[in-house]
Amino acid sequence: xxxxxxxxxxxxxxxxxxxxxxxxxxxxxxxxxxxxxxxxxxxxxxxxxxxxxxxxxxxxxxxxxxxxxxxxxxxxxxxxxxxxxxxxxxxxxxxxxxxxxxxxxxxxxxxxxxxxxxxxxxxxxxxxxxxxxxxxxxxxxxxxxxxxxxxxxxxxxxxxxxxxxxxxxxxxxxxxxxxxxxxxxxxxxxxxxxxxxxxxxxxxxxxxxxxxxxxxxxxxxxxxxxxxxxxxxxxxxxxxxxxxxxxxxxxxxxxxxxxxxxxxxxxxxxxxxxxxxxxxxxxxxxxxxxxxxxxxxxxxxxxxxxxxxxxxxxxxxxxxxxxxxxxxxxxxxxxxxxxxxxxxxxxxxxxxxxxxxxxxxxxxxxxxxxxxxxxxxxxxxxxxxxxxxxxxxxxxxxxxxxxxxxxxxxxxxxxxxxxxxxxxxxxxxxxxxxxxxxxxxxxxxxxxxxxxxxxxxxxxxxxxxxxxxxxxxxxxxxxxxxxxxxxxxxxxxxxxxxxxxxxxxxxxxxxxxxxxxxxxxxxxxxxxxxxxxxxxxxxxxxxxx
Amino acid sequence: xxxxxxxxxxxxxxxxxxxxxxxxxxxxxxxxxxxxxxxxxxxxxxxxxxxxxxxxxxxxxxxxxxxxxxxxxxxxxxxxxxxxxxxxxxxxxxxxxxxxxxxxxxxxxxxxxxxxxxxxxxxxxxxxxxxxxxxxxxxxxxxxxxxxxxxxxxxxxxxxxxxxxxxxxxxxxxxxxxxxxxxxxxxxxxxxxxxxxxxxxxxxxxxxxxxxxxxxxxxxxxxxxxxxxxxxxxxxxxxxxxxxxxxxxxxxxxxxxxxxxxxxxxxxxxxxxxxxxxxxxxxxxxxxxxxxxxxxxxxxxxxxxxxxxxxxxxxxxxxxxxxxxxxxxxxxxxxxxxxxxxxxxxxxxxxxxxxxxxxx
Numbered sequence: 001x002x003x004x005x006x007x008x009x010x011x012x013x014x015x016x017x018x019x020x021x022x023x024x025x026x027x028x029x030x031x032x033x034x035x036x037x038x039x040x041x042x043x044x045x046x047x048x049x050x051x052x053x054x055x056x057x058x059x060x061x062x063x064x065x066x067x068x069x070x071x072x073x074x075x076x077x078x079x080x081x082x083x084x085x086x087x088x089x090x091x092x093x094x095x096x097x098x099x100x101x102x103x104x105x106x107x108x109x110x111x112x113x114x115x116x117x118x119x120x121x122x123x124x125x126x127x128x129x130x131x132x133x134x135x136x137x138x139x140x141x142x143x144x145x146x147x148x149x150x151x152x153x154x155x156x157x158x159x160x161x162x163x164x165x166x167x168x169x170x171x172x173x174x175x176x177x178x179x180x181x182x183x184x185x186x187x188x189x190x191x192x193x194x195x196x197x198x199x200x201x202x203x204x205x206x207x208x209x210x211x212x213x214x215x216x217x218x219x220x221x222x223x224x225x226x227x228x229x230x231x232x233x234x235x236x237x238x239x240x241x242x243x244x245x246x247x248x249x250x251x252x253x254x255x256x257x258x259x260x261x262x263x264x265x266x267x268x269x270x271x272x273x274x275x276x277x278x279x280x281x282x283x284x285x286x287x288x289x290x291x292x293x294x295x296x297x298x299x300x301x302x303x304x305x306x307x308x309x310x311x312x313x314x315x316x317x318x319x320x321x322x323x324x325x326x327x328x329x330x331x332x333x334x335x336x337x338x339x340x341x342x343x344x345x346x347x348x349x350x351x352x353x354x355x356x357x358x359x360x361x362x363x364x365x366x367x368x369x370x371x372x373x374x375x376x377x378x379x380x381x382x383x384x385x386x387x388x389x390x391x392x393x394x395x396x397x398x399x400x401x402x403x404x405x406x407x408x409x410x411x412x413x414x415x416x417x418x419x420x421x422x423x424x425x426x427x428x429x430x431x432x433x434x435x436x437x438x439x440x441x442x443x444x445x446x447x448x449x450x451x452x453x454x455x456x457x458x459x460x461x462x463x464x465x466x467x468x469x470x471x472x473x474x475x476x477x478x479x480x481x482x483x484x485x486x487x488x489x490x491x492x493x494x495x496x497x498x499x500x501x502x503x504x505x506x507x508x509x510x511x512x513x514x515x516x517x518x519x520x521x522x523x524x525x526x527x528x529x530x531x532x533x534x535x536x537x538x539x540x541x542x543x544x545x
Numbered sequence: 546x547x548x549x550x551x552x553x554x555x556x557x558x559x560x561x562x563x564x565x566x567x568x569x570x571x572x573x574x575x576x577x578x579x580x581x582x583x584x585x586x587x588x589x590x591x592x593x594x595x596x597x598x599x600x601x602x603x604x605x606x607x608x609x610x611x612x613x614x615x616x617x618x619x620x621x622x623x624x625x626x627x628x629x630x631x632x633x634x635x636x637x638x639x640x641x642x643x644x645x646x647x648x649x650x651x652x653x654x655x656x657x658x659x660x661x662x663x664x665x666x667x668x669x670x671x672x673x674x675x676x677x678x679x680x681x682x683x684x685x686x687x688x689x690x691x692x693x694x695x696x697x698x699x700x701x702x703x704x705x706x707x708x709x710x711x712x713x714x715x716x717x718x719x720x721x722x723x724x725x726x727x728x729x730x731x732x733x734x735x736x737x738x739x740x741x742x743x744x745x746x747x748x749x750x751x752x753x754x755x756x757x758x759x760x761x762x763x764x765x766x767x768x769x770x771x772x773x774x775x776x777x778x779x780x781x782x783x784x785x786x787x788x789x790x791x792x793x794x795x796x797x798x799x800x801x802x803x804x805x806x807x808x809x810x811x812x813x814x815x816x817x818x819x820x821x822x823x824x825x826x827x828x829x830x831x832x833x834x835x836x837x838x839x840x841x842x843x844x845x846x847x848x849x850x851x852x853x854x855x856x857x858x859x860x861x862x863x864x865x866x867x868x869x870x871x872x873x874x875x876x877x878x879x880x881x882x883x884x885x886x887x888x889x890x891x892x893x894x895x896x897x898x899x900x901x902x903x904x905x
Contacts, residue, residue: 474607480649481610485572488617492559492624495567503566507605 018097019153022122028432029119034072035189037123038182039382041076042066042191044116045176047379049080050202051110052174056083057226060205066184066191068212073128074182079175084138087145091158094121094134094176095149108230108316108425110379120178122151127181131161135175137168144168184212189382195219196331197373197380201319201421203327222326228317233425234266236311237276237303238349245296249288257291257299258284267309276302313344313351318423319378324357332417335361335465338457339419340450347442352424354443356450360458364415370394370404372411374437375421381435388436390420393447402455403462416458420447478508551677552627555620558671562617574616575599577669577807584806586854592809593801595669611651615663616670618642618653623667626679632716634681635661669807675764681715686766687736688713689743690754691726703754710743713756715765717772725777730754731820731894732762732770733784734794738878738889745890751898754779762798764805767812770798774816781814782903784894787822788839788875789846792865795819800855818903821893822876824868825902830893835880839873861904 026032030040046062053060063079085093097118121132137144148162186192195209199219204226207219240248254260261273268276277284280302282295291299318341319327325339339357346352364371374381374390385391391411399405399412406412428438437443486501562572576599577583583598604613622641626633633641639660645652654660668675675681687710692703696714700723703711714720731753733739739757742748748755754773758766773779783798785791799817801809827833839847847866856862869875881889897903 477607477610478605480646480651481604481614484646484653485604485610485614485617488614488621489559489563489566489572491621492556492617493563494556495560495563500563500566503569504572504604507566507569507571 017153018122018151018156019126022119030433031123034181034183035185037180038074038184039191039194041120041178041180042078043194044120045078046198047110048117049078049082050205052082053080054227058082059221059224059226062205063208064195065210066212068184072181072183073179074184074212075177075179077175077177079173081173084172084174085136086138090134090136090145090147091149091160094118094132095151095158097156107232108377108423110377121149124178124180125150128179130179133177135168137170137172140171192217194380194382200327200331200373200419201375201378201380203323222330223323230317231315233311233315234264236267236349237265237308242296242300245300249291249296252288254288256284257282257286257288260288266311272306272308276306279305310346311349311351315425316344316351316353316423318353318355319421324355324419328357328359328419332359333362334359334364336458336461338454340453342446342450345442345446347440350424350426352422352443354446354450355421356454357419358454358458359417360461361415364417366415367413369411369413370416370418373417373419376427376437377423384436387430389439389443390437390447392439393444393451394418397448397451397455399455402459551673552624554671554673555624558620571603571605574602574613574670576602576666579665579669579804581803584803591800591815592813593803593806594809595806615654615659616666619660619663619667623678623680632679632681638664638680665804674808674811676716676718682763682765685763686713686756686758687711687739688754688756690748692754693724695721695723713765713769715763717765717769722776727754727779728752729780729782730756730770730773731782731784732756734786734791735878738784742890745887747890751895762794767798771812771814774814781817782820783817784820784878786875786877787824787827789843789850792850796853818905820897820903822878823904824865824872827876830881830884832876832880835883836872836874836876839875843875865904
């Protein structure tokens with residue numbers, strides 16, 4: 001008798017090592033190429049630092065250094081003044097994939113999956129073999145800890161190479177140092193650009209950055225006010241998918257379906273819970289753990305057919321019009337700034353807020369497409385601009401009334417920097433790489449409304465500016481023309497040139513009514529032109545030489 | 546036209562404007578509008594006439610100031626020419642006034658059409674023709690025949706000018722006719738056809754004058770034709786392509802053009818007749834195989850011609866237009882060469898004139 005096939009197969013079934021996992025998913029994690037890897041490593045470390053500082057209510061001051069070591073190898077160090085990490089947790093946080101605190105909560109934060117920084121550590125290990133170096137201190141009274149860590153790629157467990165107490169001048173905070181294979185280039189998708197944009201969306205943070213060219217860039221904070229701390233909320237029934245529902249039912253401590261619905265979800269009271277159960281054809285006293293798949297499908301249907309009030313939106317903390325404008329003002333030099341924060345709205349049971357800011361004029365090029373800066377939960381999005389909901393919203397907005405040129409189906413052109421920011425408990429992206437915001441109609445609608453409001457303000461500025469410059473231009477035209485007209489008229493009439501020029505200058509100064517409105521003049525010229533066109537059209541031919 | 550001397554008329558324009566300025570009034574020129582909206586067809590004289598509509602050109606109007614300056618500059622340039630008694634071309638005038646205004650990037654004129662327009666403005670403002678302002682167009686025409694003229698003291702015999710013929714100057718006002726021995730004048734739009742007729746000594750055999758230009762009829766040629774028609778009572782026959790262009794050349798010669806409506810009196814030829822090529826010629830002289838298909842733009846022009854007021858009630862012309870529309874084709878004069886190099890000289894023209902086969 002031969003062995004059952006299942007036993008044969010079982011021999012092949014084993015844990016996939018994290019190294020393998022990384023290799024297969026590196027594009028999802030932001031390590032597609034060497035240039036992007038550099039950005040991703042910096043981004044993961046900076047995101048963590050900002051989140052930690054805000055949670056601890058400390059005004060962030062982050063120091064980033066990138067040193068080129070030759071052969072496409074770079075040493076990256078990121079140091080913050082956050083709360084630090086307790087000794088016990090250091091190895092797990094930095095050297096174990098999928099370990100984190102944020103994945104289980106519904107709360108507005110930069111990171112989500114607990115994969116970012118450990119993936120960076122793994123990338124360093126796989127490309128240069130060097131361990132991650134970590135410094136951490138939680139208070140002046142406690143000692144500073146120094147670790148050198150590897151990841152055991154078979155077991156997905158931290159491998160501690162060095163663990164010691166050291167002297168560190170920092171009172172509290174974390175520093176991480178990684179050696180990686182990378183490629184440094186300037187441009188829109190560079191670390192430089194990422195940090196500059198981070199400074200715009202995080203005006204409460206000071207960022208000090210030394211790039212591989214040994215240029216130090218300091219982005220000082222524009223505000224001493226920490227953003228309000230976002231509150232944690234329970235999921236809203238509309239935002240929960242089948243898989244998550246199954247997991248929730250399995251893990252809950254509630255003993256009936258009724259109490260499961262009222263306790264694990266927001267906006268579900270006893271009445272609503274009963275209605276859901278009625279519509280789903282389920283008993284309110286069923287045990288959650290005993291629900292089978294067909295039941296759960298019915299439950300989802302019941303939720304869909306029940307009117308449930310939208311989730312509360314006070315869990316969202318937008319940047320705010322005032323601070324967003326300040327942030328933009330300090331990093332983009334322009335003539336006109338404005339910012340719009342919309343009221344919260346909800347997509348799929350998930351609350352979100354859209355904010356838009358713009359900076360117009362200055363030295364920005366007038367004939368190129370406007371520069372778009374996109375943010376999700378204050379994190380700059382540098383890739384996949386074309387696929388982003390923000391791009392679609394901009395294209396669908398008519399910018400011509402606001403003084404920009406725009407051809408059908410494209411981004412407008414003009415000396416403009418446009419900021420679109422999505423803040424949400426769970427920002428939705430088009431893919432796991434978190435590079436482009438998904439096209440939910442609710443999100444696009446809010447973006448367009450915010451763009452239109454900012455556009456209107458821009459339009460009134462541009463038009464006012466145009467009026468003033470038209471007036472000046474008119475006066476200067478006459479000032480330049482008068483000597484010429486005086487000269488020609490003098491040759492023609494024999495009257496003194498100076499006398500004529502003097503008389504006309506006086507007229508220009510005293511009698512502004514001679515300077516007819518530009519509009520009127522324009523009208524006459526237009527009519528002239530129309531006449532001419534009509535003439536050519538009718539004649540159909542050129543005649544007379 | 547005024548009886549005053551051109552120089553004085555121009556100076557007067559300047560003095561009037563200077564007077565306004567010195568009495569603290571904004572300088573304004575009232576320029577008659579040279580556009581379709583101000584042109585009418587006068588049935589009595591059978592010419593296009595400029596109406597009374599005027600455009601106020603105010604220097605202190607941002608939309609007018611440049612054109613105002615251009616017109617003044619042209620006037621000043623013309624005054625200088627008149628003072629020294631020299632003539633110059635339209636192109637020269639463009640260069641005479643072209644320069645950049647100090648402190649700006651603005652050129653007084655950027656293209657010759659701008660100075661040309663300013664010259665036409667000056668014409669309608671003063672009632673003087675361009676030639677009276679000592680500004681000439683390029684000469685572009687040839688003539689041959691048994692005619693002797695005097696030009697600037699030189700005596701010229703149009704029958705002894707070699708293969709090129711006499712080249713018609715742009716200003717023919719001063720020319721005196723000493724001897725004119727001809728029964729009629731044929732004017733043609735193609736220089737190549739003129740050369741054919743000249744080589745065949747057509748003017749000698751048929752006792753006529755042959756005249757041509759290349760394409761558009763210049764003012765000098767129109768004026769010369771008018772003088773031959775008025776002073777020597779010669780019939781004028783137009784030989785042009787069977788296409789909307791050819792018809793239009795005839796139309797401008799006979800009735801005037803919108804641009805020059807202000808000088809219709811000295812330009813139009815109410816006696817001009819269209820000799821060919823006509824739709825009937827195509828049948829009669831077997832030109833069918835040399836037809837060229839009409840393009841869409843030709844069709845459009847044809848429709849415009851059909852609606853011209855002076856053609857509207859003309860049955861003969863409407864018939865030609867209709868026939869061209871049905872044929873959907875045009876024919877060049879050169880199509881006649883298909884019947885033999887000198888077919889035009891030996892057969893076509895003598896026969897047409899003998900049979901009085903023309904359209905009026």
